[in-house]
Amino acid sequence: MWILFRFIDEQEEVEKVKKEHTEMELKFLKSQINPHVLFNNLNTIYSYSLEKPNETPELILMLSDNLKHVLYESNEETISLEKEIQFIDNYIKFQTIRTEGVKHIQYKKHIDSLKNQIAPLLLITIIENAFKHSTLNSAISVMIEGENGILNLVCENDFDESIVTTTDFKIGLQNLEKRLELIYKDNYKxxxxKNKTFKVTLNLTLQ
Structure with missing residues (x-):
């Protein structure tokens, strides 16, 4: 009996350590995402304050929402899909302004319910990569569909082969895959x- 109880205690300790390690890993992976998104938004506001000062207040409010999302809401294990989509909406609006006349952006979404839960800052990695690594004078397509608890994101852009082989580019996708594996395990694809365009498709079973 003593051996059995000792074994059970040891197993519980092992599971506790695994859980703590996983939580630390997730916090580290999320911390790698945050600065990129915020710096891009700040640069957009700075350029707008010089060229179109009357329209700058709206952008500041949008940035405030995104800061709240990244600094506070993203600390939760899951958040409402509504909050995550609002964050994506704001990000794409910022990028549409920033890349006006340089890139053509197609953004479509159709979601039957925004009440499902999703791990924060997953979708932004794919979308930000498209903007960051696409070529000049090219098209970026982002489509988000949600139905019956299944979320599909399809992001497609023109790309430069020399860029997608860089360490910076690979780290972003490796970070995403690691988080997906830790959080969703068998509930994602x-x-x-990489053909004529760079296309990323993510399928998630939401909570």
């Missing part, structure tokens, strides 16, 4: 295609 991630597909990456």
């Amino acid at each position: 991630l597909n990456i295609e």
Whole structure:
């Protein structure tokens, strides 16, 4: 009996350590995402304050929402899909302004319910990569569909082969895959295609 209880205690300790390690890993992976998004938004506001000062207050409010999302809401294990989509909406609006006349952006979404829960800052990695690594004078397509608790994101852009082989580019996708594996395990599919365009498809079973 003593051996049995000792074994049970040891197993519980092992599980506790595994859980703490996983939580630390997730916090570290999320911390790698945050600065990129915020710096991009700040640069957009700075350029707008010089060129179109009357429209700058709206952008500041949007940035405030995004800061709240990144600094506070993203600390939760899951958040409402509504909050995550609002964050994506704001990000794409910032990028549309920043890349006006340089990139053509198609953003479509159709979601039957925004009440599902999703791990924060997952989708932004894919979308930000498209903007960051696409070529000049090119098109970026982002489509988000949600139905019956299944979320699909398809992001496609023109790309430069020399860019997608860089360490910086690979780290972003490796970070995403690691988080997906830790959080969703068998409840996701991630597909990456490099043909004439760079296409990433993510399928998630939401909570």
